[in-house]
Amino acid sequence: MTTRRKFLTTGAVAGAAGLxxxxxxxxxxxxxxxxxxxxxxxxxHVIDPAIASFNKIAEGQMEIELFYADQLVPTGELFQAMQxxxxxxxxxxxxxxxxxxxxxxxxxYFPFASRYSLDxxxxxxxxxxxxxxxxxYSAVGVKHISAGAWDPCHFATKDPIRSLEDMKGxxxxxxxxxxxFLAQFGVVxxxxxxxxxxxxxxxxxxxGIAWSGITEDYTVGWADVTNYFLTNNISGAWAGSFFANMDxxxxxxxxxxxxxRVCCDQSHYYRQWWYWGGEASLRVNGTKMxxxxxxxxxxxxxxxxxxxxxxxxxxxxxxxxxxxxxFKQYNADxxxxxxxxxxx
Numbered sequence: 040m041t042t043r044r045k046f047l048t049t050g051a052v053a054g055a056a057g058l059x060x061x062x063x064x065x066x067x068x069x070x071x072x073x074x075x076x077x078x079x080x081x082x083x084h085v086i087d088p089a090i091a092s093f094n095k096i097a098e099g100q101m102e103i104e105l106f107y108a109d110q111l112v113p114t115g116e117l118f119q120a121m122q123x124x125x126x127x128x129x130x131x132x133x134x135x136x137x138x139x140x141x142x143x144x145x146x147x148y149f150p151f152a153s154r155y156s157l158d159x160x161x162x163x164x165x166x167x168x169x170x171x172x173x174x175x176y177s178a179v180g181v182k183h184i185s186a187g188a189w190d191p192c193h194f195a196t197k198d199p200i201r202s203l204e205d206m207k208g209x210x211x212x213x214x215x216x217x218x219x220f221l222a223q224f225g226v227v228x229x230x231x232x233x234x235x236x237x238x239x240x241x242x243x244x245x246x247g248i249a250w251s252g253i254t255e256d257y258t259v260g261w262a263d264v265t266n267y268f269l270t271n272n273i274s275g276a277w278a279g280s281f282f283a284n285m286d287x288x289x290x291x292x293x294x295x296x297x298x299x300r301v302c303c304d305q306s307h308y309y310r311q312w313w314y315w316g317g318e319a320s321l322r323v324n325g326t327k328m329x330x331x332x333x334x335x336x337x338x339x340x341x342x343x344x345x346x347x348x349x350x351x352x353x354x355x356x357x358x359x360x361x362x363x364x365x366f367k368q369y370n371a372d373x374x375x376x377x378x379x380x381x382x383x
Contacts, residue, residue, distance in 0.1 A: 069101040069295070071127035071287065074117060076135055076279070078108045078233055080259045084313055085189070086130050089306035093298060101295050103128070108233040115230075118282075122180055127287045130306075132279040134215050140175040141358035146278055147214040148192040150345040152366045154275035154373075154381065156311055159188035166365050171358065172280070182288040184300060187307030189277035190314040192217060194269040195256045196247030197240065199331045203340070212236050213249040217273060220348050221249065224341065240264040249273070253325065254317030262327040270322070270332045273341070281306075 075086045082105070090105045112120045117136035120126045129136065133146025145152070153159055163169045163186045176183040194200055196209065207225030211218070218228025226249075231239055239245040241264050248261055252272070256262040281303045288296070322330060353363035373380040 068099055069291070071101070071103045071283075072106065072111070072125075073103050073128040073130070074106040074108075074111050074120075074126050075129070076108055076114050076117070076131040076233070078259060081255060082107050084258065085310055086306060088309060089302045092305065093302040096298055096302075097295065101291075114233065118181070121282060121284050124284050124287065126284075128281065128283040130279065130281050132214070132277060137215075138176075138181075139179060141356050142172055142175050142362060144216045144352055144359070145362055146216075146280070148217040148274040148277055149366075150217065150220045150273050150348055151342055152274060152370075153188070153278070156188035156190075156276040156315055158369070158373075159186065159276050159278045160307065162365065162369055166369050168362065168365065171362060175358065176282065177285070180285045182283045182285050184281040184283060184288075185303045185307065186278055186280040187303075187310060188314075189279055189310055190252030190254055190318060191272040191276055192249055192274045193252055193272045194247055194249045194267075195251075195253075195261055195265040195328065196267050196269070197265055198246065199267045199329070200269045200333065201331050202333055203337055209246045210244070211247050211249045212239070212245055217249060220345065221273070223344065237261060237264055251277075252314060252318050253321045253328070254314050257317075257321055257325060257327065262325070265328060267331050268322075268328040270330055271338050271341075273345075 073090070075082050077085050086105065090103050094102050106126075108114060111126060114131065114135050115137050117126065117129050117131055118138040121129045131146075133140065133143040135147055137143070138146075153162070163172070168186070169183075172183045172186065192213075194206075194209075194211070196211075198205070200206055200209075203224055206221075208227065209225070210227045210229050211221070212229050212231055213221065213226075215228075215230075218226070222228060229239075229245055231245075236245065236248060236250075237260050240248070240261070247265060248256070251261075253262070253268055256265065256268065262268075281299075283299075291299070349363050349366065353360040370381075
C-alpha cells in the first residue's frame with residue numbers, strides 16, 4: 040500500500056479525470072476499488088481479512104482493491120467519491136464520511152445509544168434501523184449493505200481525567216457528532232487526517248483522542264503517545280457500515296452480491312470478539328496507559344445530558360425522531376430485561 044500523498048504524486052492516477060472514472064466492468068474480471076476509514080495497522084483487523092477472503096472465494100470473477108484511510112480521498116469526502124463512482128465501495132461510519140442523509144448523526148458514536156457491542160446489530164436487525172438506513176441511502180444512489188459494531192468510545196489523553204472539570208479545554212480528536220455533544224463539557228473537538236493524529240499528540244496540537252477503545256489505542260500506536268485511559272465511555276460501541284455505489288452494486292451477479300454480504304458479516308463477527316476481548320485484556324494486562332475514572336454519580340450528569348441531546352436531534356426531522364424513538368424503546372427494553380442486558 041502507498042500513502043495518499045504518494046498515490047497522488049507517483050502517477051498512480053493519471054490526473055483528476057482518471058481518478059474520477061468509474062470502474063469498468065466489461066472485462067472478464069470485475070474490479071472494484073474500496074476505501075476504509077481505517078489506517079493500515081487497524082485495517083489489518085477490521086477489513087483486510089474480509090477482503091482477502093472475498094477475493095479468494097471469488098476465484099477471479101471479481102477482485103476488490105482495498106485502500107486505507109485518506110489514500111484516494113480524505114475520509115470526509117468518501118461519500119461523495121462513492122456516489123460519483125470514483126470509489127466503488129466504502130467501509131466507514133455515516134458521520135465520518137459526511138453522508139447527506141438524515142441518519143448521518145447516528146453513525147459512529149451517538150452518545151449512549153448503545154452500552155455493548157451486541158446492541159448495534161440488534162438495533163439494525165431486530166428494531167428496524169436496517170430499513171431506515173436502506174431507504175435513506177437508496178434515495179441518494181448508494182447501497183447500504185450492512186452495519187456492525189466496533190469498539191466503545193473512550194478518552195486517551197496525555198494528562199489524567201478524573202472529573203468533568205479535567206475535560207475542560209482538552210483539544211481532542213473525535214467524531215463530528217461526539218464532538219458536538221462533548222463541547223458542552225468544555226472539550227474542544229479537532230478534525231485532522233487520521234494518519235496525522237499520533238504526531239499531533241506528540242507536538243501538543245492535540246491533548247488527547249476520543250475515537251476508540253483501548254484496543255485501537257494499542258494497535259495503531261496512540262497508546263505510545265498518551266499516558267491515561269478514561270474507563271468511562273460516551274458510547275458502548277461504534278456503529279459503522281459497508282456501502283457501495285448503487286450502479287456498481289446493481290451490476291453484480293447475485294452470487295457476488297451474496298458473497299460480499301457474507302464477507303461483510305464475517306468482518307462484523309471478527310470485530311465483535313476482537314474488540315470485546317481486547318478491551319478487557321488490555322485493561323488488565325496493558326502497561327502503556329494508566330486507567331482513570333470519573334465517579335459514577337458525576338458521570339450520571341453526562342448520561343442525563345445525552346438524553347437531552349437525543350431530544351434535540353429528534354426535533355430536527357421526522358426520520359431522526361423515528362431513530363431516537365427506537366433508541367429509547369430499545370434501551371427501555373434492555374433495562375426491563377435486567378441482567379445481563381443492563382446493570383442498573
